[in-house]
Amino acid sequence: MPSDAVLYQAAALCLTYPDDDFVARLPLLRQAAPQLRAFTDHAALIPLQELAAHYVQVFDFKNRHSLYLSWWHDGDTRRRGVSLVRFKEVYRKHGLEFSGEELPDFLPAVLEFTARTGDTTLLTDHRAGLEQLRARLADNGTPYAGVLEAVCVTLPAAGTEVRP
Incomplete structure (x- = not known):
């Protein structure tokens, strides 16, 4: 780890x-x-x-x-939906399916993903x-x-x- x-x-x-x-x-x-x-x-x-x-x-x-990372980039716009799909794609790339109660860009979820995989892409991006x-x-x-x-x-x- x-x-x-x-x-x-x-x-x-x-x-x-x-x-x-x-x-x-x-x-x-x-x-x-x-x-x-x-x-x-x-x-x-x-x-x-x-x-x-x-x-x-x-x-x-x-x-x-906001603890939702895509909000900082996209605000409350339609583009945010595309960003949320990208978060899910990064999770899937590592064999993980996002099934949390929160949206996939919720910072605690992203931090937990990063801790488990070592992939800092979402945080860095x-x-x-x-x-x-x-x-x-x-x-x-x-x-x-x-x-x-x-x-x-x-x-x-x-x-x-x-x-x-």
């Missing part, structure tokens, strides 16, 4: 709606992904109900902090959107910005060609 795989899996868990399972995993996440310690330490101190309310406030009310999301989360002052920062640090700089 590539060294970044653990980070991607941990980041995926940190970016999903917090529940009792998430709280139970916090010590393991803290130990497995030290890059996320600021977030996991913060989350460990906040009551679950408050943590969940913060998640909803940050991610569910406006697209300003959407680096600009990830950077915008990271910056907006930082401007908002939410600890989720640190999760995006840790993921972005692992990716080539925007405009850098990726070679296999």
Whole structure:
């Protein structure tokens, strides 16, 4: 498993709606992904109900902090449908069928896919959107910005060609 795989899996868990399972995993996440310690330490101190309310406030009310990667490239246009098909094609290329409750471009799903396969194509192709999301989360002052920062640090700089 590539060294970044653990980070991607941990980041995926940190970016999903917090529940009792998430709280139970916090010590393991803290130990497995030290890059996320600021977030996991913060989350460990906040009551679950408050943590969940913060998640909803940050991610569910406006697209300003959208966790759907194609939204950052296509917005709410018809082109987005084509982008979503491309996400599914990349999953199929690796023998995976996307069957989640979320859309295939949901960042936690993409991070989990990347952790399992080592294929950073989807993250790299959407680096600009990830950077915008990271910056907006930082401007908002939410600890989720640190999760995006840790993921972005692992990716080539925007405009850098990726070679296999």
